[in-house]
Structure formats: C-alpha cells, structure tokens
Amino acid sequence: MSLTPHADLDLHLEVGETRPARALERALRDAIVTGRVTAGCRLPTTRSLAADLGVARTTVSEVYAQLAAEGWLESRVGAGTWVAETAPSRPDxxxxxxxxxxxxxxxxxxxxPDASLFPLGEWAAAARRAADAATLAELGYSEDLRGSLRLRAELASYLRRTRGAQVSPERIVIGQGFSGLLALTCRAMAGAGARRLAVEEYGHPAHREIAAAAGLELVPVPVDGEGADVSRLGPGIDGVLLTPAHQFPTGVPLSPARRRAVIAWAQQTGGLVIEDDYDGEFRYERRAVGALQAMAPDQVMYIGTASKALGPAVGLAWAAVPKTRLAGLIAQRSVLNEPRDTLNQLTLAEFIAAHSYDxxxxxxxxxxxxxxxxxxxxxxxxxxxxxxxxxxxxxxxxxxxxxxxxxxxxxxxxxxxxxxxxxxxxxxxxxxxxxxxxxxxxxxxxxxxxxxxxxxxxxxxxxxxxxxxxxxxxxxx
Ligand SMILES: Cc1ncc(COP(=O)(O)O)c(C=O)c1O
Missing domain, CATH: 3.90.1150.10 (Aspartate Aminotransferase, domain 1)
Incomplete structure (x- = not known):
C-alpha cells in the first residue's frame, strides 16, 4: 500500500502490508497529537476510510475502538466517531x-511522582480519623520497633491481595522510605558478617551509596532483556538487590527463569534477596506479576513504598521480612533511634482501610x-x-x-x-x-x-x- 492522504482529514498514512492496524493507530494518534485534527473533529466512517486506505473495514473499526477505549476518540451509534475533548493536543x-x-x-x-495529584483532602480526613481513634499506648513510646500494629495489619492484607505476598503483620517492619529500610537491611547484613552485595548494573545511585556506607562491597550484575543476569551470583555473594517487577531504570521485568534461578541461589547459599517493589502497582497492559517474595518468603526481603502512589512526603515504606532476619533488622532500628512517626503511620492505616489507597x-x-x-x-x-x-x-x-x-x-x-x-x-x-x-x-x-x-x-x-x-x-x- 502506498501513501494515502484522506481528503477530509488530510491524514497522511504510510500503511505497510503487514501491520495496517498499527500504522493507522499511529497515524491517528499523530494527527491528534500534532493538532492536525482537533477535539470534536469527526472522523470518516469506517467504510470510507477502509476503502480509501485499501484495508479491511474491521481493521479500521478495531483501531477506532482501541483509541476510544484509551480516551482519544468518542463514538456513538448513529453519530459516528470524533476526537474526544480529553484527547491530548498541542500545548501552548x-x-x-x-x-x-x-x-x-x-x-x-x-x-x-506527580506531587500535584496528592489526595490532600482524603489524607487530611484519614489523619483526623486516625487522631480520633489513637489510643494512649499509641500516643506514647511504643515498645514495638516494627511500627504501628494497625498499619502492619492493613499492609499485610493489602500486600496479600495486590502483590500476592505471603506475609503476616508480625513479619512487617515499617520504615522511613525504601532508603531507610534498605539502610537497616544492609547494616543488619554487615552486622551478621556479610561482605558482598550484588546490585543491578543500572540502578538508583543513592541505594548503592547506602549499601556501601553500611560497609558492603558492591558487585554489579549485568542487566539485559530478561532483567538482572542472576546466573552471575555465586557463593561469595551475601545478598542481591533487585527490582524484579520493573527493572530500574531499563524497564524490563525479571524473566520467570531468572526469578526461579535467584530463588534457587538464595536457597542454596543462604543469600538474601532484597526485592525493591518501588512501582509494582503501576503495570498498564495487564496485571502486574506478583511479588518475588511470594515464592520464597524466607529468602526474600520485600520492600514497598508509599512514595510513588502517594508521594515522598508521606515518607513511609514497609518490609516483609524473612523470619531469620527480623531480630537483626529491629536491632538496627534500636541503635539508630529512628523517629517513631506513629500518627503518620496510623493515618496511612486509615487511608488504606478506607480504600483510599486503592x-x-x-x-x-x-x-x-x-x-x-x-x-x-x-x-x-x-x-x-x-x-x-x-x-x-x-x-x-x-x-x-x-x-x-x-x-x-x-x-x-x-x-x-x-x-x-x-x-x-x-x-x-x-x-x-x-x-x-x-x-x-x-x-x-x-x-x-x-x-x-x-x-x-x-x-x-x-x-x-x-x-x-x-x-x-x-x-x-
Ligand atoms: C528504584 C527505586 N526504588 C525505590 C524508590 C523509593 O524510595 P523511597 O521510598 O525512599 O522514597 C525509588 C525512588 O525514586 C526508586 O527509584
């Protein structure tokens, strides 16, 4: 097929033989994005566009339906299809x-994350409810260094439901962001004699600094189209820091084979897998793969954070901790005397319980x-x-x-x-x-x-x- 301008729309389509639907979809998006067609502009009927382009009518119908589902187009039976008011357009x-x-x-x-979309009203309402319900014990010095039990209970059911994690409130430790929990984890590892932590070849520089500051030697592991190449882990490695759901920042998930391989490595060597699930909730085409932790809760330290869905201002993160690592983590917390932050934790618990987090x-x-x-x-x-x-x-x-x-x-x-x-x-x-x-x-x-x-x-x-x-x-x- 050749270049085919559409008379009404001035669509300029280069529709290839093999993937006409793809090409048409792209051309329509482009026409909208670049402002060649604007909100309210009616598109040709599927029959006439199909005839113009020499493609099947179903191809055009499917593309219209796809773009309508994504909010670019609107259509009504009898009225045709037009560019939606909400479609992206050329900005000022x-x-x-x-x-x-x-x-x-x-x-x-x-x-x-976008701080302008922080749900301030819902957060303030949750804070009010949390303050009203807080007990005297919760307002005083807490004996439990894992964090608020109410929040840990909410998180345990949230993580089971949304990430398939195998976790109970007893095994959850609340922390000051992912970085705070990573610092505790690395210090606990070093305190128990660990020396070498494998890290993905590409990752957040601050996280490597945290691990190095805890005294761990970093061993970079290559990242390819299947995520981190965990076959490089050997017996001389004490732990590995991974972003399995969505490698940061190259964006690939850890392949099923590598997920199995890293768990096998941890089981054989006693090494710790630190699972950074920073954006596990944000998968767009299909449901996210479950947490790696679900495969081996005694080998994987799962860490999630409120910094992406809510914002870094909340400052809270949570770890699902292997049984043998719990005491070491809590000992570090005690040494570091981190802020207790109970009211903030109770607010997040209310926020999750009211389904505001969902x-x-x-x-x-x-x-x-x-x-x-x-x-x-x-x-x-x-x-x-x-x-x-x-x-x-x-x-x-x-x-x-x-x-x-x-x-x-x-x-x-x-x-x-x-x-x-x-x-x-x-x-x-x-x-x-x-x-x-x-x-x-x-x-x-x-x-x-x-x-x-x-x-x-x-x-x-x-x-x-x-x-x-x-x-x-x-x-x-
Ligand atoms: C890879 C990765 N993990 C975790 C986090 C979350 O960090 P925190 O919970 O400390 O805000 C971030 C934030 O940018 C990140 O990029």
Missing amino acids: RAEAQAAEPDGRPRPYWGGY RQVRRMRAEYRRRREYLAARLAARVPRARLAGVPAGIQAFVILPAGTDPDQVVAAGLRRGLAFKALHEYAASAGSGNPPAIVAGFGASPATRAQSDIHLVVAAIEESIADRCRLSEGEN
Missing part, C-alpha cells in the same frame, strides 16, 4: 517552554498510563528511530536513542528547555563506555497541567540532538 508554546520561576530546570527524573493507585495508574502512551505516540510521530523500551509500566520511560546519538547532548538540550532528566550512564554502577545511548524520562514528575507539554519538551530535545548530529555528519562529508 509559552507554557511548553516554561521552566521553574527561578529559571532552574525542573526535575524530570526516574521515580519522581483509589489513589487506580487514579495514578490511569494518569501515568496516559502519559506513557502519549510519550510513545509523540516519539513515534516525531522521532520514529528512538523507541521506548521495557514493558508498559511505571512512572519513568526508558528511551533508547538512535545509534550514534550522544545522550549527554540530549540531556543538555533538555536542560535548555527547563527539564532535568538523566542519561542511562548516570545510573550505571561502574564507569564504562558500554552503555547504549539512552535517557530516562521521568514523566511521572510533571505536575498534571504540564504533563503533555513536558513530553513535548523531551521529544524536542531528542529531535534537536538528532538534527544536530545529521548536520554534523553532513558537514564531515
């Missing part, structure tokens, strides 16, 4: 260029899913040689740039536009030159009103860098 240019009021670029980093997860999942799809569509339309890698999940996207692109140049182009994001190599555990050209776009970080325009900025930064490179190589010839 001035807004798109805006940086922080003081001119500093805004963070657009992986793992940053509602918030659903709201944010829909929001972040839209953002990711919008970024994918925008990239496909403007820089088809760049691509999103990893599964549709999470609050950041891993963008592989066309071969030869300098990711630092893309980062610099982003900074000039007021957005701070990072190149893949900034997440690498060891300095080296083998990193693919890629950036991590933290679409979750934008305030909702700027989500679209920020995506335009990132894509523009990529476009500019590629154009520069073309000019450069033309000049060289």
